[in-house]
Amino acid sequence: MVGVRANKAHRDERIALGFLVTSSAIFVIAIALILAFLAVNGTALFYQDHYSPIAFLFGSDWDGFGGKFGAAPFIVGSLVATGFAILVGGPLGVAIGLFFSELAPKRVAEAFKPAIEVLVGIPSIVYGWIGLTLLVPLIARVFHAEGDGLLAAGIVLSIMILPTVISLSEDALKVVPNALREGSAALGATRWETMSRVLVPAASSGLAVAIILGIARAIGETLAVQLVLGNAAVIPGSLLTPAAALTSEIVMDMGDAPEGSAFRHALFTMALLLLLIAMCLIVLIRLALRKRS
Helix, strand or coil, rough: CCHHHHHHHHHHHHHHHHHHHHHHHHHHHHHHHHHHHHHHHHHHHHHCCCCCCHHHCCCEEEECCCCCCCCHHHHHHHHHHHHHHHHHHHHHHHHHHHHHHCCHHHHHHHHHHHHHHHHHHCCCHHHHHHHHHHHHHHHHHHCHHHHHHCCHHHHHHHHHHHHHHHHHHHHHHHHCCCCHHHHHCCCCCCHHHHHHHHHHHHCHHHHHHHHHHHHHHHHCCCHHHHHHHHHCCCCCCCCCEEEEHHHHHHHHHHHCCCCHHHHHHHHHHHHHHHHHHHHCCCCCCCCHHHHHH
């Protein structure tokens, strides 16, 4: 009887292991196929249409049907809007997560936790529409400018990534062992010193995941950015001037670009470049947090 149960347990274990290995393999293969598809179509502009990579990266003239594919305005717009969201929404989200985890009364934290999780699921078009109807006119009145531009896009993206960063940061801080808090207090550290010098470094890997997911949502956002950015294919002179982003330009032009044309290949190149920028930002965030810890 014992041998039968042992054989059954081993069989179930092998089945579970096979399922997990198969699932992981499917995921890896799917990601590899996506990357290969983007790599082939994204580089066709250079090896098939013989367009200069330097002209693509640093040129400022964009005319899909005229054969001009200077993507510098869209690169600058994406980097500035995403950088603004990271610099504002990232630290603010971690700070709010630290407050809910360490300082807020339990009832307050339990009341706000479901509300924050609900905010994660709000469609991006809602954020964009609110930004277009409320934020853009406010910026226009305060700064006497057009209103739509990088500042509006950055603020909208910062608000969009906050729920994700807050929720994951709070979870990362809560799993830090209480022994670290008690040991820090026993050594005479203040609550602020405990939070800044003990808890944050101890939860750095979880905080990195929170910020990385915020970056992923910010840099890949399309509809919300398209509504408030102004969609002007020029290199912006300030945060108050209209600009354009890689995502918004891909959405607007993909339907007009003929299949197999240099125009279509240029849009795929922009998508590949967007992926590479996101990967570089993620690596930089991980290195910065690892160095701090």
